[in-house]
Amino acid sequence: MGNYGEKFKDKIEYYNASEIFDLVENIENGKVSGTDFERDILNGFSHIHHGSYASIGYNIVRNVKEYWFKKKRIRNEKINDFKQIVEQFGTSNISAIAITMHNKAIFNKDLRGEWLIYKNMNGLKYYLCLATHGESDEFIYNEKIKPCLVEFPGLETNNKC
Numbered sequence: 001m002g003n004y005g006e007k008f009k010d011k012i013e014y015y016n017a018s019e020i021f022d023l024v025e026n027i028e029n030g031k032v033s034g035t036d037f038e039r040d041i042l043n044g045f046s047h048i049h050h051g052s053y054a055s056i057g058y059n060i061v062r063n064v065k066e067y068w069f070k071k072k073r074i075r076n077e078k079i080n081d082f083k084q085i086v087e088q089f090g091t092s093n094i095s096a097i098a099i100t101m102h103n104k105a106i107f108n109k110d111l112r113g114e115w116l117i118y119k120n121m122n123g124l125k126y127y128l129c130l131a132t133h134g135e136s137d138e139f140i141y142n143e144k145i146k147p148c149l150v151e152f153p154g155l156e157t158n159n160k161c
Contacts, residue, residue: 019050020050020116020130023048023050023116024116024127027048027118027125028125032048033048034046034047034048034116034118035047035048037137039137040137041137041138041141042117042137042140042141042145044119045117045118045119045128045145046117046118046119046120047115047116047117047118047131048115048116048118049114049115049116050114050115050116050130063105064101064102064105067104067105068082068101068105081104082101085097085100085101088100114130114131114132114133115130115131115132115133116129116130117129117130117131117140117144117145119155121154121155126148126152126155128144128145128148128155129144129145129148130144131144
């Protein structure tokens with residue numbers, strides 16, 4: 001499946017539909033689980049990151065950079081790993097070094113991507129929206145979750161804006 005855009009206000013957010021469907025399937029099969037929001041307005045909803053394994057685009061670059069580097073230098077705790085990679089492949093095999101660094105970063109448990117937001121209720125999961133990190137909690141609730149509550153009023157929590 002291709003990438004599909006969703007317009008919110010003056011911008012379009014693009015997502016890979018097959019990746020989202022795979023994530024939902026993994027949630028439903030108990031292979032992964034999200035985290036509950038603890039902040040006031042989103043309290044009662046759960047989220048899980050998506051997009052962190054994308055082979056191209058901002059999220060993979062961000063994850064590799066944050067895993068290996070801090071202030072444009074290799075993290076102190078990663079120096080030995082980096083030295084082993086260079087020793088294994090030699091300084092002239094940049095592609096192998098980059099692929100190995102990429103693989104170590106994407107198998108890291110702290111990957112970041114965008115959010116799939118859902119609600120657990122009575123043993124069922126209701127998948128409500130996709131959101132980006134740049135959107136405020138109020139925007140996510142008012143512009144994305146609240147319209148879903150018209151269709152699923154039983155999901156309403158004590159959140160009011």
